[in-house]
Every structure is written in structure tokens, then in C-alpha cells.
Amino acid sequence: MNFKKVTGYDYVNLPKRQTEHSAGYDIESAEDISIQPFETLLIKTGVKCEIPEGKWLGLYMRSSISLKRNLVMTNSVGVIDKDYYNNEDNEGHIHIMVTNLSDKVQTVKQGERIAQCILQSYYLASNDNAIGKRVGGFGSTSKTTEG
Template sequence: MKVRGFEIVSKYAEEGLTLPARSTERAAGYDFAAAQDTVIPAKSDNGQRPVLIPTGIKVYMQENEYLQLVSRSSLPKKKHLVMPNAVGIIDADYYNNEQNEGEIMVQVLNLSDEEVLVQKGERIAQGIFLPYLLADQDAETEKAVRAGGFGSTGIG
């Protein structure tokens, strides 16, 4: 029985990607790398619109867990890139969704005046598995079944 872990998305099966791993014995986060070279336009060239960097990775976990996706601490200093929402939440039901098989994308903004190249294999984010708690009223709220991928759980 699978408890929690990572898999390579099928379209990247032959691309030589590696699964996220912790870099040190006491590291909390699993390092995610870019699945392909991605150019992030200079802030003035794209009107500060976020760019999605594909990782080629999907994640499975227990239903009462989520994966918190955060920027690697070196990304702003070395590349002038930040995650506009600061933290990404990867829900357990994102795995194998119909739209993109559950591929994790890292959303970034370029704060510099020059375009930035993120190269395939470059570590860009960390994922940390966490449990979550439910409110007393949770059972009273009707829930939808996830059908889509990135940003598919609501309008706002």
C-alpha cells in the first residue's frame, strides 16, 4: 500500500527526471527541480504575470494530508524569482486529475529587469508533507469532486 511519495508524470517518463529528495538527514523539504528549460520574462516584459515551471512530478498522500510547496531560499537571491502566492497547497485529490495527471507546477514571478533562464534539473522549490484538521461544521458543507488541474478548486 502506498502511503505518500512521488511519481514522474507519464509525459516525462523518458526525460531522465529524478524524484524529489531531501538533501540532508534533517531537512524537512523534498527538493523539486524544473522538468525543462523555462525562460521567465523580465518584469517589464510580461506585466508581472506569473509563469508556471513544470516539474514533471506528481504526488500521492493520505486523504488528511497535503503537500506544502515553498520556494527554495536561494531562488530570490540568486535568480530574483519569487512565488507570488508564497506557498502552494497540493491537495491529496490533485493526484492523477483529468486535466494534467496531477503534475506539480511552480508559479514564479521575475523581480528583475532581465529575463531569467531556469534550466532543466535546477532545484526551484521544496515540498513538505503536512496533516490538516477539519472544522466541526465541515461535514455540513457540500464538496465538489476535483475534475481539473492547476487552480481548479474554485473561481476566487
């Protein structure tokens, strides 16, 4: 796994583990952003990730953000596929989809650790025959070309 900065985000810190036994790499917000009560937004991270064959990157909200601020990752787990990296739509820019479940505006500051990502393995079914190639970015698994 290899984290890199998205073009134009030179000021961003790459994800890192905080302790030697941490499974997750903390990932920060690349922007100051205010989320209205019950609003859902995509938070930019300024980071992309080159993922090895047979792996995927799981994104999870940091528990302290959920507990203290009532912000949750809308889709519970973000799935970053290997072919999301350097896609033609958005260069593989990782975003965190967040919903504010509180009755107050919540502001996330640039550089605030908001989520964590964990590299994970997956397996294929014996009759798998996927040959399409990704042609888009966020939410684009269904946008493919024949292989």
C-alpha cells in the first residue's frame, strides 16, 4: 500500500498509524468544512492510495468523532478498490461521506483526523468472470468498459 497526495494538495499529511499496534491509518480532512444538522457531505482528504493486487482499503469513522460530535460515515464503511487509484475522473481522491446526526452545525478543520483506513484482503468466487475496467471516480463501480 502506498499513500500519495492528490495533485494540488501539497499541504496534506499522508495517513499514518499512531501506535505500533494500530490497525488503522488515521486520515485527515484536507479542508475546513461545516456540516449542517442532518446534512450529508463529502469531505476531501487530499490523499489517494495505490493498493496491491487482491486487497482493498476499508474506510471507517474514528470512534471519537462519532462519540463526541455525532458525525457518522453515511455508508458505514467506505470501500476503496484497487482500480480507484489514478482513475480518470478524480485521480483516486479519497473522500469521506459524513452525516451530522446532531442538532448543531459541526465544523471539521483542515488537518483534523476524521477517519481511519485499513488494508484488507478479499477472495474471488471460483466462477468469477469480471473483465470490465473502471472509467470513473467516486461511486463509479458500475461505470466500466469491457476488458
